[in-house]
Amino acid sequence: MENLALLWGIIGPGVAGAVFGAGWWFWVDAVVCSAVSVSFLHYLPGIFASLAALMFNCVNKDEIGYDYYSPYGDDSEWRVKLWLFVAYVVSFVCLAGSVGLLVQDALTDKGPSVWTGVAGVLQCVLVLIRYVIFFE
Numbered sequence: 066m067e068n069l070a071l072l073w074g075i076i077g078p079g080v081a082g083a084v085f086g087a088g089w090w091f092w093v094d095a096v097v098c099s100a101v102s103v104s105f106l107h108y109l110p111g112i113f114a115s116l117a118a119l120m121f122n123c124v125n126k127d128e129i130g131y132d133y134y135s136p137y138g139d140d141s142e143w144r145v146k147l148w149l150f151v152a153y154v155v156s157f158v159c160l161a162g163s164v165g166l167l168v169q170d171a172l173t174d175k176g177p178s179v180w181t182g183v184a185g186v187l188q189c190v191l192v193l194i195r196y197v198i199f200f201e
Contacts, residue, residue, distance in 0.1 A: 077198060078199060080198055081198040081199035084191050084194055084195045084198060085115075085118065085191065085192060085195040088111075088187060088188040088191030088192050088195070089111070089115075091188055091191070092111050092184050092185065092187075092188040094184065095177075095178075095180050095181040095183075095184030095185070096184075098180070099177045099178060099181050100178065101175075101176065101177055103177050103181055106166070107181060107185060109159075109162065110159040110160070110162040110163040110185055110188070110189050111159070111163075111185060111188045111192070113158075113159045114156055114159040114160070114188065114189045114192040116155065117152045117153075117155040117156040117192070118156075118192050118196060120148065120151070120152035121149070121152050121196045123148070124145055124149055126200060129142070129145060129149075156189075156192070156193050156196070159189050159192075160186070160189045160193065163182070163188070163189045164186055167182030167183060167186050168182070170182035
């Protein structure tokens with residue numbers, strides 16, 4: 066079991082990066098293949114999901130436990146948990162926004178194709194999955 070944890074520690078960040086890159090690849094493919102111009106509003110869920118991924122990367126896994134010692138005082142643990150909570154909220158708002166844009170694209174004929182909406186949802190989901198892969 067220790068060898069598996071060591072192996073995952075070696076290849077885990079690479080797998081997480083590949084999943085993150087696949088999410089952006091879907092989005093770039095949808096924008097390039099779109100017949101109409103994609104508005105900047107469609108870019109925002111992916112951009113903010115990537116910023117939420119950056120927020121997740123700022124937290125060390127060891128800082129969440131109760132036995133963590135901080136030289137800044139005893140109240141640093143709630144700050145880390147609050148930071149993670151805000152990152153989760155940003156991530157799920159991005160996911161909800163991308164689903165809303167998917168529904169909007171499916172119901173109207175004037176905007177981008179449905180593939181653009183699907184790619185936006187895939188992008189946000191894969192960025193969220195990247196966090197789960199990287200943090201474990």
